[in-house]
Amino acid sequence: MRVVVGFQDTGAGRDALALGARLAASSGGELHVVLVLASTERATLAPPEAGFTRYLEQAALEWLAGAQEWLARHDRGVPGGATTHLRWAESGAEGLLEAARELDAALVVVGAARGGIAGRFRVSGVANALLHAAEVPVALAPKKLRSSPAAGVSRVTAAIGLRPGASDVMSASIRLADALGARLRLLSLVAIDEEGLGTSDAAAAAAHAHVSTVLEGVHETLPDGVAADTLVARGATFSQAVVAVDFAGDELVVVGSSRLASAGRLFLGATASRMLRELPVPMVVVPRDAVMGEQS
Known part of the structure; x- marks a missing residue:
């Protein structure tokens, strides 16, 4: 699996680096660490004297070298090592998407913004832009993930809603x-008071029936060695339903895009946004009507 990490010399950047290294190493794939400098900085920040651009580039190259050193120091090595890239673009999101296209990446990894609760998400400007325009899956690393001792991924949880249209996520x-x-785990979250589904038992029964139907539909397509089960979590509110789920420290959660998303594009919907605020583990958001590329 070819993984592109959107790196910054910050804690969030190292959270993304840790998750990207984990995904690349677990899949026996490639890790590409990309640092994007805004091209407008050349015009708006450069002083009259020459050399500012060289200074900025040198600083960025040192940050990328620091990323390599961090991976080695924390034993987050990837077979074949990590490849670093310095790019100029109009925005961080644009630069990362260009890199993902050129590298034929399976997904792009970014970290949470500063200011969020430890172990939870607060979406940064770059992540927000990616979550509303990306053509490839975007993985979000929660705050402080860099401190996690987890080395692999034990479980992938697919969040399946009660509405039709789970094929992208599956x-x-x-x-x-x-x-x-x-x-593989299929997860259905039921918010009793928010979805007007009647009694708690009736709502849970509907959710169980739905995830069982989805599982039956994909069972014959499961690759050898991939075991799957289901879970229905319920609460008075959606947030309570998410909190009720037991997530492993080395787990990934996969969610789909909003129905408002254009075909082949990613758009984070309201339900996924609420889930994001409560999750203690990485989330992967996939584009609508698209599957992961061949490099996955």
């Missing part, structure tokens, strides 16, 4: 589980 989740050597 396709991406199956391929991820296969590439990472992980178990």
Whole structure:
């Protein structure tokens, strides 16, 4: 699996680096660490004297070298090592998407913004732009993930709603589980008071029926060695339902894009946004009507 990490010389950047290294190493794939400098800085920040651009580039190259050193120091090595890239673009998101296209990446990894609760998400400007325009899956690393001792991925959880249209999530989740050597879990979250589904038992029964139907539909397509099970979590609110789930420290959660997303594009919907705020583990958001590329 070819993984592109959007790196910055910050804690969030190292969270993304840790997750990217984990995914690349677990899949026996490639890790590409990309640092994007805004091209507008050349015009708006450069002083009259020459040399500012060279100074900025040198600083960025030192940050990328620091990323390599961090991987080695924390034993986050990837077979074949990590490849670093320095790019100029109009925005961080644009630069990362260009790199993902050129490298035929399976996914792009970014970290949470500063200011969030430890172990939870607060979406940065770059991540927000990616989550509303990307053509490839985007993985979000929660704050402080860099401190986690987890080395692999034991389980991929596909978040399946009660509405039709789980194919994007299932396709991406199956391929991820296969590439990472992980178990597959289908998760349905039921918010009793928010979805008007009647009693708690009736809502849970509907959710169980739905995830069982989805599992039956994909069972014959599961690769050899990928085991799958289901879970229905319920709560008075969506947030309570998420909190009720037992997530492993080395788990990934996969969610789909909003129905508002254009075909082949990613758009983070309201439900996934609420889930994001409560998750203690990395989340992967997949584009609508698209499956992960051949490099996955």
